[in-house]
Amino acid sequence: MKIKIIPIILIISINLLFCGCFEQHNNMVSSPFIDTHEHYYGKVVKVVDGDTIYVEVNGHLWKIRLLGVDTPETYKKNNPDEYYLLNGTPITDINYLKYWGEKAKNFAKRELDHKEVIIVFDDEAPKKDKYGRYLAYIYINDSGKLENFNEELLKYGYARVYVSRFELEHEFLNIERKAKENRVGLWNWTNN
Numbered sequence: 001m002k003i004k005i006i007p008i009i010l011i012i013s014i015n016l017l018f019c020g021c022f023e024q025h026n027n028m029v030s031s032p033f034i035d036t037h038e039h040y041y042g043k044v045v046k047v048v049d050g051d052t053i054y055v056e057v058n059g060h061l062w063k064i065r066l067l068g069v070d071t072p073e074t075y076k077k078n079n080p081d082e083y084y085l086l087n088g089t090p091i092t093d094i095n096y097l098k099y100w101g102e103k104a105k106n107f108a109k110r111e112l113d114h115k116e117v118i119i120v121f122d123d124e125a126p127k128k129d130k131y132g133r134y135l136a137y138i139y140i141n142d143s144g145k146l147e148n149f150n151e152e153l154l155k156y157g158y159a160r161v162y163v164s165r166f167e168l169e170h171e172f173l174n175i176e177r178k179a180k181e182n183r184v185g186l187w188n189w190t191n192n
Contacts, residue, residue, distance in 0.1 A: 033120070034118060040118070043056050047112055048063075050108050052064070052066070067125055069150045069154060071153060071158055072098060072100045083186065086180040104153065104159060116141070117149075120138075125164065156185050157187050
């Protein structure tokens with residue numbers, strides 16, 4: 001009996017090794033948030049704009065809309081009623097918003113294009129939006145530390161919080177508030 005149990009344990013151990021159930025995947029480290037949420041590894045193959053990307057996952061192409069953030073538009077007209085400074089003043093300069101949309105897209109390209117990422121789904125938000133895009137957080141390896149790219153967009157003033165139901169909403173709102181207080185990125189606008 002004991003002889004048969006050892007090969008089964010060995011087979012299970014080998015399967016765990018090859019299924020990627022350990023904490024690292026292609027030099028990616030792990031985090032408690034990722035470990036407790038549905039997640040996948042992939043490679044970014046195209047950046048559409050600051051908040052929309054294409055990722056190849058196991059040979060399939062996924063269009064992903066970054067959850068909880070909204071960057072200014074680059075392909076269509078921006079709505080000034082979506083971007084408010086801390087004092088409640090809307091950013092009404094459409095050209096300014098488009099400029100920051102381009103900056104957000106360039107930031108996303110620099111940080112994500114052709115890089116390995118972890119796609120993490122939120123337990124409270126829907127998995128897809130009405131356009132069929134996946135709604136997810138994107139994690140990147142920044143010198144051995146995992147960074148939530150969605151948060152990075154807020155931290156550096158490239159995006160606003162897209163208020164909806166998701167687990168990190170309050171955290172995102174706090175990050176956005178700090179960026180507005182410090183007039184970071186697009187929040188440095190003045191109405192001349």
